[in-house]
Amino acid sequence: MDIYALPSEDHQVRFPVMAASKSEGQSAWPDLPPELLGAVLRLLPSLADRVRLRAVCRQWRNSAIVFPPSHLHLPWLAFTDGTLLDVVNNAAHRVRIPDDAVCYSAGENTFFLVHDDGRCSLVDLFYGGTATPLPELAALLRASKVDPRYELLQPVHKVVVSTSSAELEEDCRLVAVxxxxxxxIISTCRPAGETNACLALDNYFNFSIADIMFFQGRMYALAKVHEALHAVDLNKGRIDQLPALRPPGIEVIPGAASAEFEMIQEPHLQEDPWPYGHEVARRYLVESNGKLLMIRRWIRKPLMSFSYYAMTEFHDADGYGLDRTRRFEVFEIGHGQWNSRRRWLKVQSLHGQALFVSSPCSKAAPAADHGAQQDCIYFSHQFYRRKMDDPLGDSGVYSMRDGTITRPLLPEPAAVSASLPWLRRFPTWVFPVEA
Structure with a gap:
């Protein structure tokens, strides 16, 4: 399966072909001196160019590992047709996705593919390689009657993949859907040909889940309504030994108060024409500096008794109304002042980090290393298409320091809207790293 990253037509790079015949006194491209290749790599500011260079041959790939980029990169945005948007350089690229598959972002370089015949796999769409099949997980999805093509029901809401850590067995990865x-549904991820353990956690949680993530050897699930956080011990990744029913003594962290905020607390919102309050539309879990954070995204509160005419009076200039993001709140797990029970505590600073949130995939990153703004939340959200030429929908940068939102995230996303059909799925952050 050829799924190496491809440039868009406007950003295509062609490498000249050198004769490989030694008798002609010429060297093949793989024999380029490492120091010369390193000098070229240091001059490549774009991750896309480094991806193309690494794809030439094995020797160039190995050299790219020896000569890492001088700085980390901002994450990209991914769309379900295989379009990748480099936000920093406002450049669109494409990856080859099989025609019979639906693609979900699952973290650093990792994508989760679900084929029309039910097959599932994990694959690195940036640097290629062999897909890792997950037949046991696919069987459970089929038993649950999950059809990835039926977008109106959003059958797959999120996919998360653990990284190897001291809390899990060596080379152990877990996939949760x-x-x-x-x-x-949670599954191990072993090399092709090895049997995976799978477990459907239908009876572990008695609430609607807002988000999940792997963190310090556990899987955390956040309740959508009351924001209680449930922690499941993953037993070093040996999930085949976990009980099928919710075990006793599972840790539960109570939810945080979510009273509506007053406009006077947010001066930049005082001119918001919507007079009927706001509500929490989405909650995200993110790990930052070794701590687990919960992020709330607030929007205008809908009022069902409004007529269509009355609702249009409160649309922003760019056409967004009720589902418009107005502010964020960030909480971390701490201890209460009067007892030792853990609880959500509101924070005012990200301590040098920037947050990138989207429903399918969210992450924190050092702002200075990535060229991002400190104490800012980069968000991307799209429930349905407001405009055919606006693929990013409700996106922007929220400052925790003064509560302001900078929009749009990109004035004119390059070569994205023309390739996208009408979708309900959200654009999602992906976090490419060189491996």
């Missing part, structure tokens, strides 16, 4: 109804 939220399917419709808030159920979670």
């Amino acid at each position: 939220i399917i419709r109804g808030g159920n979670v």
Whole structure:
């Protein structure tokens, strides 16, 4: 399966072909001196160019590992047709996705593919390589009647993949999938040909799930309504030994108060024409500096008794109304002042970090290393298409320091809207790293 990253027509780079015949006194490209290749790599500011260079041959790929980029990169935005948007350089690229597959972002370089015949796999769409099949997980998804093509029901809400850590067995990775109804299926991810353990966590949670993530050897699930956080011990990744029913003594962290905020607390919102309050539309879990954070995204509160005419009076200049993001709140897990029970505590600073949030994939990153703004939340959200030429929808940068939102995220996303059909799925952050 050829799934190496491809440039768009406007950003294509062609490498000249050198004769490989030694008798003609010429060297093949793989024999380029490492120091010369390193000098070229240091001059490549774009991750896309480094991806193309690494794809030439094995020797160039190995050299790219020896000569890492001088700085980390901002994440990209991914769309389900294989379009990748480099936000920093406002450049669109494409990856080859099989025609019979639906693609979900699952973290650093990792994508989760679900084929029309039910097959599932994990694959690195940036640097290629062999896909890792997940037949046991695919069987559970089929048993749950999950059809990835039926977008109106959003059958797969989110996919998360653990990284190897001291809390898990060596070379152990886990994959968790939220399917419709808030159920979670978790599977090991072993090399092709090895049997995976799978577990449907239908009875572990008695609430609608807002988000899940792997953190310090556990899987955390956040309740959508009351924001209680449930922690499941993953037993070093040996999930085949976990009980099928919710075990006793599972840790639960109570939710945080979510009273509506007053406009006077947010001076930049005082001119918001919507007079009927705001509500929390989405909650995200993110790990930052070794801590687990919960992020709330607030929007205008809908009022069902409004006529269509009355609702249009409160649309912003760019056409967004009720589902418009107005502010964010960030909480971390701490201890209460009067007892030792853990609880959500509101924070005012990200301590040099920047947050990148989207429903399918969110992450924190050092702002200075990535060229991002400190104490800012980069968000991307799209429930449905407001405008055919606006693929990013409700996106922007929220400052925790003064509460302001900078929009749009990109004035004119390059070569994205023309390739996208009408979708309900959200654009999602992906976090490419060189490996």
